Amino acid sequence: MDTHLDFADLGLSPVALDLGFFTLKWYALSYLAAFVTGWLYLRRLVRLPGAPIAEAHLGDLFSYVGFGVIVGGRIGYCLVYQPAIWLTPWRVLELWNGGMSFHGGLAGTLIAIWLFARAHNLDLLRVYDYVACATPFGLFLVRIANFVNGELWGRPSSLPWAMIFPGAGDGIPRHPSPLYEAFLEGVLTMAVLAWMFWRTDARLRRGRLVGAGLLIYGVTRFLLEFTRQPDAGLEHLSWGLTMGQTLCLPMVAAGLWLLICPPARAPAPAAASGSQPGSPRPGRAQ
Template identity: 55%
Template sequence: MILTAAAQAASYIHFKDLGLDPVALDLGFFQLKWYSLAYIGGILIGWWYLLKLLDQPGAPMARRHADDMVFYATLGIILGGRLGYAIFYQPQLFLEPLKLLQLWEGGMSFHGGMIGVMLAILWLCRRNGLSWLRVHDYVACAVPFGLFFGRLANFVNGELWGRPTDVPWGIVFERTGVALPRHPSQLYEAGLEGLLLFAVLAFMFWKTDARYQPGKLVGTFILGYGLSRYFVEFFREHDVQFDGTIFATPGLHMGQLLTVPMILGGLYLIATAKKRRERVEPIAGGPSVA
């Protein structure tokens, strides 16, 4: 299959012909990259959507709490994402502190960022006497925006490409050094982790009583992300630093192994959500809801 795909590479889309540039704005002395805009856009749009959710009856926190949380969550995303990347993918970065701080060079872990955001939420809830699990439910509904924009930015950067393929929509990423069409796995992830997961959570929030069952929405989020990521990793090339290791084996990619606790945790939260249902006393957003 690979030999056939290589021979027919000229008939496939070549990434260089798409005219995509990782730099959105170049002023000479300053460059603004699409990857940075993805983070900014995901946080701002997610904040806006979170406020819409909090307008509904039985909200677990007020706007002032959401405003504070944006600051803490942003720190959690950046610090947790970078530290998570170093821990799970590039431990040698701890021996080069200056490189560890070079966020503009790329290298962020979703799992690390998720842990950072969870710690930020726990800190906010403890300080303000809020229900940490219900706050997680609401925040989870807003996270797919960031995942969607982040994966699109990965595609624009021409990074995290997929495995060689002969499917008609394969793309030749010249940065790989081999003229083979590959799965645009970044777009697969944008569709599953971003669009599909957002649609599922939006339906559950607006059309069901899921938000009155603490843990059900966040459980659905981490289960949905875990399953999506595990599936897409079969089409995604393993990270180059894992060449020659067990983590280069499909089914055992680092990204897949890190999703296993998410899948199990999501199933647990969903299965036990009804037991946690109780009269919801709102912090904002209208009257009590039984």
């Protein structure tokens, strides 16, 4: 007798609120909740002495990050996983139909923070460190939303917790891979970075926290690709890896480099003694 759980029996719906004239989906709420929880946590982090940014910067920072996540995530998804969409380029703007790439969102976020740090005259790598600590909240929430949507199901499995996902259309029990990702990419990364931040001096070492975050995500996502069903046509590339695994390799390399050969601390300008993060440097117009 088949004892595997059918996802449909969970009674989950991608719609959180339906008023007829207005529909709110859990996926959209997960992004909103990710920004709110990330902002609250980051506000707590920057209150400690030695933070690279001031609390007053957070509103501006999250404006940059929000734009980078959405634009980078969508463009990354369309370029890598759905290139045919560019034949009808207006569909790239149809965010309500879903389709976001973590790796694209990461690239967009890195560029956005670079622009933010440049505009406010901040130490870029240390800003990355602090933002890295707040990122796992979003990873966890978005992956839970993926599971609620019944998407990104895993490969066939005979494990007791394997599920039959109606969207797969084959009735075969599969790994509930969004849950694996939520707890490994989200909870595990969050716990390790929190321990490093609060229990060690990692917050004062440039690149240490973002390096650990990149390494943990890259390794866990690489391994989870063995349980996650890849997008059609991207299962086994000519070099033997999936597209997800391939995109993780630069993250692993960057994480190891930042942990093993961290960049030296930038010397503080002589005139900046006693100034707050983001204070103007001499001779630079603001």
